[in-house]
Amino acid sequence: MAFQHIELPSCGISLYESKHKEKDRVREHHHAVHQILYAIEGRGRITIDRSSYEVAQDNAVVIAPYTRHSVISDSRLTLLVLAFDEKSLDSFVQRDIMNKFFKKSRYFTLNPMVSGELRQFLRKILFEQSQRFPLGSYAIKIHLLHFLLVLARFQEAPQHTDTNTLRAERIKHYIETLYYEPLTAKDISSRLGISTRYVNNIFKEQYHMTPMQYLAEVRIQTAKKLLAETDKDIATICFEVGYENLSTFYRVFKKTVNMSPNRYRQLYQPVD
Structure with missing residues (x-):
């Protein structure tokens, strides 16, 4: 098993693209830092300590330091790789978030609302990296923290088996955590990929009122x-x-x- 060194900038965080052609294989290896792989396009498989997971658009994988992993692409596969040194984060982040939620590697199948939030933070990090503003490294750390918070809360959220119950719970959680933003019914329906009318119906069935x-x-x-x-x-x-x-x-x-x-x-x- 090969050790691969990842060169990080002074802020200790780097977001970059990893492109794979059909049937490409990245041999088993490990790193000294955390990686979060976020699938943008295509399909493939990732093996983590000999357990295999299907990877498709908006799936995410957190890879803890020194974890053996490999990637195989079934089709053209594009990943964004968020690599960071835990030591670059504040002590409370290391204690309350990293040690509790990301000490071990983990695979995530994300719902549309969570994936929408995570995509925005990834875009913000890419923007800060490209612009090189004087305070850019601080902004990148803040966006990474937000990204980790969303994933941590997703782990804590209750899981439901009924599709409409699950959707209604996601809408409720989305409103409770982002009520201060200028939310509209259209925003919520676009996050879920369903019509506004359907959003109103499933939420009203569960909570006897509309999302608004x-x-x-x-x-x-x-x-x-x-x-x-x-x-x-x-x-x-x-x-x-x-x-x-x-x-x-x-x-x-x-x-x-x-x-x-x-x-x-x-x-x-x-x-x-």
Whole structure:
């Protein structure tokens, strides 16, 4: 088994392309650093410590240091390889994320929402590498951390066998973690690759409301907590929970809670 040295830049992180023709074989080898292989196109197989896994578009494989692995392409196979030295990460990342979730090699079959998030972080890393901005190395580390967080949360998420139940749970989790972004029903349906009408139907069947109604509920519940527990300005709370203007925030809050944000704060904020 061959040891292959991977030359990393000073930031300790590198993202690069690995292209394979049909029937190509990368012989068994290992590295001293972590690798994450992300399939962009094609099909193949990867063997990790003599266990074989099918690799297709949007599958990911985390390869821990010194793990024996090889790659065989059934067709033209394009991988993005995210290589990094764990020692380049902050100590809390090493302790709470790397040691807990990525100490061993692991294969991931990703759902469309998770793969969509991961693709965006890979694009951001590629952009920072190409531009060479003065603070680019810090940006790359941040994007890598986000990438690892998404994968770690994916490991912790409950798994369902029913397809529609699984989809509804993914939508719910997606809203709960990204409620502060300008989400639309179209955004969610495009992530899942199904129609907006179908998204509404399967979510409503499971949770008795549409995804956009649930988004408003999550935002308002978060706003209520901030109103009662902090002294933040209402404009700041409006911004923090994802509304672009105060008038929309006031309208949705009053419709949901049957009172204005100011009145809610007066009633529920503890008096010193």
